[in-house]
Amino acid sequence: MIRYLRQVYQAWIDYPLRAGHRLQGRYEIVRFLGEGSYGLAYLSTDRQTGERVVVKQSKPSKRGLGRKLLRREQEALLALTHPSIPKCRGLFEDGKRLFLVTDWIDGATVEDLIFEQQRGFSELESLAFIARLLPVVRFVHERGWVHLDLRIPNVMVRDGTYVLIDFGLARRIGDTEGLEPFSSEEEERRRLPDVKSDWYAVGHFLLFLLYSGYEAQEGQPPGEWHEELSLSMATGRLLRRLLRLDEAYESDAALMRDVEAAIAALT
Numbered sequence: 001m002i003r004y005l006r007q008v009y010q011a012w013i014d015y016p017l018r019a020g021h022r023l024q025g026r027y028e029i030v031r032f033l034g035e036g037s038y039g040l041a042y043l044s045t046d047r048q049t050g051e052r053v054v055v056k057q058s059k060p061s062k063r064g065l066g067r068k069l070l071r072r073e074q075e076a077l078l079a080l081t082h083p084s085i086p087k088c089r090g091l092f093e094d095g096k097r098l099f100l101v102t103d104w105i106d107g108a109t110v111e112d113l114i115f116e117q118q119r120g121f122s123e124l125e126s127l128a129f130i131a132r133l134l135p136v137v138r139f140v141h142e143r144g145w146v147h148l149d150l151r152i153p154n155v156m157v158r159d160g161t162y163v164l165i166d167f168g169l170a171r172r173i174g175d176t177e178g179l180e181p182f183s184s185e186e187e188e189r190r191r192l193p194d195v196k197s198d199w200y201a202v203g204h205f206l207l208f209l210l211y212s213g214y215e216a217q218e219g220q221p222p223g224e225w226h227e228e229l230s231l232s233m234a235t236g237r238l239l240r241r242l243l244r245l246d247e248a249y250e251s252d253a254a255l256m257r258d259v260e261a262a263i264a265a266l267t
């Protein structure tokens with residue numbers, strides 16, 4: 001009963017703000033974009049400039065942790081000025097709530113492209129996508145940060161350019177402050193604040209792209225990716241290293257070399 005009441009209470013306090021609500025007398029909510037584990041995101045109009053922006057609110061039910069992550073996201077975005085990363089436009093309190101304002105990316109996530117628009121990427125297109133995404137990831141790493149949530153809902157395509165969003169879990173490389181012990185090896189591979197975690201995520205990202213162009217034969221039993229996808233040797237090798245089935249990459253240069261070799265093998 002207590003658990004049920006807690007859930008009802010959380011849903012109530014985390015209920016999204018309505019369209020038309022104005023924050024700080026400046027940001028007018030156009031629509032609720034969605035919620036993550038720790039925050040709520042709204043498409044809003046900045047009444048001072050007339051521009052569309054995204055306003056992210058830490059979930060009230062997540063209390064201090066939600067606020068801490070939003071502040072960290074701001075810190076990451078301020079350190080990462082890049083055309084393929086939304087700019088931070090400010091952080092403010094309204095009532096007892098904390099809000100982060102960023103650029104709005106008027107585009108589609110890779111998740112939308114694959115699952116809603118049914119876009120299928122060939123092997124070559126998948127590799128070309130990764131080749132363009134990796135320099136943005138390298139930039140994040142060179143500035144001393146790791147994204148730690150490189151997934152298809154967090155990469156957007158806008159006018160043919162790729163934009164990396166949602167730095168809500170980003171950390172400085174090596175910053176383990178407040179990290180709970182990992183519950184599995186898989187979680188450690190994804191969440192350890194090390195550049196290798198982002199490369200591991202890139203491996204899964206590449207798998208999603210490759211599977212978007214895959215159609216199982218009728219009656220075919222489900223298998224492993226290397227059984228189902230017919231890939232060139234070079235792409236298979238790249239994937240095995242990204243997914244740490246073979247020796248993990250030690251440098252961005254070695255990874256990029258293998259992506260280029262896999263592209264060259266197909267062209």
Ligand SMILES: Nc1ncnc2c1ncn2[C@@H]1O[C@H](COP(=O)(O)OP(=O)(O)OP(=O)(O)O)[C@@H](O)[C@H]1O
Pocket residue numbers: 033034035036037038039040041054056086102103104105106109149153154165166168
């Ligand atoms: N800068 C942005 N421009 C356009 N859409 C955005 C932007 N930031 C977030 N969104 C969209 O808002 C929604 C909510 O995003 P948010 O980052 O809060 O959570 P999430 O990615 O769904 O989950 P989590 O934070 O748990 O990974 C998503 O659909 C996301 O695509």
